[in-house]
Amino acid sequence: MIKLSVVIITFNEEKNIERCLLSVKEVADEIIVLDSFSTDSTPLICQKYNVKFFQHAFDGHIQQKNRAITFATNAYILSLDADEELDETLIGSIKAAKANFEKEGYYLSRLTNYCGHWVKYCGWYPDKKLRLFDNRKGRWTGINPHDKYELFAGDKNAGRLKGDILHYSYYSVQDHYKQVEYFTNIASKAYFKNGKGAPLFKLVVNPIAKFIDHYFLHLGLLDGKTGFLISKISAYATYLKYKKLRNLYKQKTITN
Template identity: 55%
Template sequence: MPKLSGVIITFNEERNIEKCLQSLAGVVDEIVVVDSFSTDKTKAICEQYNVKFVEQKFLGYIEQKNFALGEATYNHVVSLDGDEALSKKLQASIKLLKTTWTLDGYYANRYNNFCGQWIKHSDWYPNKKLRVFDKRKAQWQGINPHDNVQLHDTASEAGHLKGDILHWTYQSYKEMDEKTDYFSTIAAKAYLDKGKTAPIWKLIWNPSWAFFKAYFLRLGFLDGLNGYRICYQTGKITYLKYYKLRELYKALRAS
């Protein structure tokens, strides 16, 4: 019967961290929180629970999450962000795994709350995520800030759990706009490091396709005004990361 570590990274998550901790309590055998020196009440809230609290300067989303895996005592982990929590059904599914774990990892659908509305369409649902896994068989990869857990071996097997990861994302349009600017800057720098290019056609085609796919093909319009805002943001962040990548190349050529 495997023991489970709940692993969380945080920075200024006082709004959501208690929901996250409460959902893990009684499901996992330890909770590890790796915090990037929060300046709000995150640490004080965590100290009210039986957690291993580690402070670590932010290394990058992928790097920070892999560092957090290294702090976990047990090999079988449930990895969450500070603004996520397990639904009741997902809690039950993970508890059942303690006697039925046979695969290398398990996916769960992520259900996103935007400005108080649970979003059921576009790219935001079912938004499948591999978050329950054997850390010897998987790690965080991707291009910052778009991290994801990937199994090491193509022959590895993963299942799918019943229940949702509840995600409290942007709770205002202003917050969404600020994060869009922030994340697109990180993505542009990561693209530059990887040698990706930004021809003019990518500034036109990629954002247009991202919006069309999310709004029409994945039925984002069914979520009303907030559905439109989400799909518009999907196109906007795609445009901004390529625009900023072009600006970075211009700066390099000028230096």
């Protein structure tokens, strides 16, 4: 049976971290927490459990997740966010995978709780994530803040496990808007750095396309009021990202 390191990054996660830690106790041979100098009780909560706790200034989701893995003593990693937990079915699936780790990595489904509602549509479920992997076979990549783990050989030797990661994303609609502001700041800067264009039509067309995709094509309407809110705010986030990106190009033009 392989030994498994559970790796989590945190910043001010006192609402969530204990639930996450309790959910992995049956599958973890060690738990690594890399914290970005939380100012709440996150460090104190971690001290209550058998956690290897480290701190480093946050310089990007991708960078921090790759850094966190370097503290693990095992090659086999289960990567979770602090606002996630494993359901009972997934715990059993991970135990079975530990006994016979046939693949280089495994995709896990993620089910999101939005203000008390489990979101089954809007393109949010099953929301496959490669979170259980042999870290010698891949690396965290993507464009911040949207990180993803990629196997060097691609998905040809990846599997999928039964069960869900339960994701407690937003406790209020205000939380969602706050994260939109935060994520669009990061995304627009990452796009600007990579030279991604921001023509005016994207400011108009892309938000509309995002709403149609979430609410109609991915049946967000079946999630009722929650589906409408998610679709509307996702469209707004798309608009805001390109608006901020256009502003960055305007600032560059002015300074030049």
